[in-house]
Amino acid sequence: MTTGPHTALPRPTPTQRWLALVFVSLAMFGNYYVYDALGPIIDLLREQEGFSYVQTGWLYNIYSLAAVLVLLFGGYVIDRWGTKLAIVVFSTICLIAAAVTASTAQFEVMLAGRFLLGLGAEPLIVAATAVLAKWFKGRELSFAFGINLSIARLGSASTDWSTSFAAPLYENWQDPLWLATGVAAVGVTAAMLYWVSEKRAEGRVDLGAPPETDKLDLKQMYAFSQSFWYIVGLCVVFYATVFPFRAFAIDYFQQAHGLDRSTAGMLSSFLPLAAIIVTPLFGLWVDRVGHRSVFMAVGSLVMLPLFLAVTYLPPGPEVGVWLPFVGRAQVPVTLLLVMLLLGGVFSLIPAVMWPSVAYIVRENRLGAAYSMMTLCQQIGVFLVPLAVTSMNQFNAAGPENTGGYASGMWFYTTLAALGLFFSWRLWQVERGPNGHGLERGAKEMAAG
Incomplete structure (x- = not known):
């Protein structure tokens, strides 16, 4: 205040x-x-x-x-x-x-x-x-x-x-x-x-x-609450999962599922496109009803099976899709549903996660808080692609050996499970005496 x-x-x-x-x-x-x-x-x-x-x-x-x-x-x-x-x-x-x-x-x-x-x-x-x-x-x-x-x-x-x-x-x-x-x-x-x-x-x-x-004091400047560090943990594993997957998605769809480059590119684009449309709607919803840690947990839970779905489920029948500036293509329905769901998760978690920090950290330390959060995120985004590409190379992943991609997909799934754990722990803390009001909606905040 x-x-x-x-x-x-x-x-x-x-x-x-x-x-x-x-x-x-x-x-x-x-x-x-x-x-x-x-x-x-x-x-x-x-x-x-x-x-x-x-x-x-x-x-x-x-x-x-x-x-x-x-x-x-x-x-x-x-x-x-x-x-x-x-x-x-x-x-x-x-x-x-x-x-x-x-x-x-x-x-x-x-x-x-x-x-x-x-x-x-x-x-x-x-x-x-x-x-x-x-x-x-x-x-x-x-x-x-x-x-x-x-x-x-x-x-x-x-x-x-x-x-x-x-x-x-x-x-x-x-x-x-x-x-x-x-x-x-x-x-x-x-x-x-x-x-x-x-x-x-x-x-x-x-x-x-x-x-x-005040003078620069790293120990005090980055001494944040338990809730903040759970959000940071979720931030790291979430972005270290979604960003690397999207970076290699076009190549993966070409090599593992036999799509041509333009179709694979269109399929990959559904992730950011879904996020562009849905993110503000999730933000508006969360502002009204609260339950921020619950929404983060739900997003993590939805993401959990998606990488295994593209690995083990059959692609399914092809459906026609159209995008402005891009054109038309026939894409496998299973892969399309996975990318749309991942786009929904990519809308929900960031729309809740980033503004939640403003309820936990004092205004004069928000820059330090968001900086530390982004720093940890970038470390994850830097390391995970190295790990996944090493797995793909070790397992000789490619069109002749599509099963070689499975270890990387299990790695993404493990990161998603960690995200579910961090959001669950955040929910536990926020329900207790050390909570910061993340579960309160607009009416409860207005009431004080």
Whole structure:
């Protein structure tokens, strides 16, 4: 709760809150677009510039390495600078990173650009998350997070769709990356508009207590409650399961189920598309009814059998699907249902998990909390693909040996089971005397 003169100020109006959400979400849109812009040109880098699979792999891995290095202190920096400055600075770093990556095909330079992107993009996500907690805490917080995630993931989907609406650019590897740089510039513009909106709101509305200026003390800065660490545990295993699976999904569907590239790509796209549509709806629902730890447990439970389903269940009959900018395809019904359910889980858990932290951690430490949470997430996302690809290689997985993929799918299932355990323990703690109100809905919070 705020103290002192802040209690006399009104909370932001709906117009102020939603305008801030739009600006921050557009900055995130640019961030997501730049990160995923590499995917559609991987084959062009190999064909036109002679890049190896190892080199293109490191263009992704170096991002996570940079994120791990910066996030330990990134939250402290955000808490000290304030969100309005942090949003502008980190989005600008993303713009510079995009330009560096697009400037030359020299591997070391592109690697430096992707490293720089990791230094800017993940703290930008942390700062954006802290912004939403500041403006929406107690008022449609989960719904706001859902809208933000949907707009950000639309950036990822737009990168995939750019092969259609910007098809002439894909005659070479470089022009699509310059397009991504232009999108990043739009994100910086949105960040600057957010800076203006928060600057104008200061002293007029209650945005919480100003950040403290205590000296850097890692032991105290990252000393959080038991509930927080259970959420972090769920965050790590959830993203370390979904992100690597999606990264290799197209290849897996081609090799293990015999789909062609376009059909496999369409099938894989149902995961983010489902999340774009459903995430805000889950957020709105959770804001009304509460039971946040229960929803996280339900999402973990639904995810548990999905990886085994694509491994052991028959693909089933083919059904026709159509997507704008993509076209039509015939996809196996079992695989389609699995991807839609996984998309639903990818909507539910993040829509509940991220805003829950705002109820557990004090406002002046949200930057540090979200930074630590994202840091742990990136470690998991970095390590799990190494483990799964090693399993696939050891078991000689491929079209002639589709059973070789089973060990990786069991590994994903084990991670999902850990997520169920963490969410169950969170539910136990939140029902007890040390709970933080995660189970309360809008009416109960309004009643005090």
